[in-house]
Amino acid sequence: MIVRDGVATLGGMSTLPAARRRGVQRALVRARLAIGLAAGCELAAVSAVAGGASARNLVRLGFVPQYDKVTVTRHLG
Numbered sequence: 904m905i906v907r908d909g910v911a912t913l914g915g916m917s918t919l920p921a922a923r924r925r926g927v928q929r930a931l932v933r934a935r936l937a938i939g940l941a942a943g944c945e946l947a948a949v950s951a952v953a954g955g956a957s958a959r960n961l962v963r964l965g966f967v968p969q970y971d972k973v974t975v976t977r978h979l980g
Contacts, residue, residue, distance in 0.1 A: 904935045911939025913949040916957070928960050
């Protein structure tokens with residue numbers, strides 16, 4: 904997590920497959936939000952794949968989608 908100018912930006916997060924569907928991501932997000940609040944942040948931001956499980960979890964935790972990001976890739980071989 905990066906805290907700057909009153910914004911807590913939550914970095915990448917993942918859960919091992921064996922630990923999924925047990926509330927691990929929810930607990931980690933809530934813990935980081937508490938740290939951001941204690942640091943004086945008024946806003947939290949995070950990115951997730953649109954329509955993915957993480958995005959759905961984040962919406963359940965009160966995050967509001969702002970826009971979709973397009974990622975373009977190319978195979979080099």
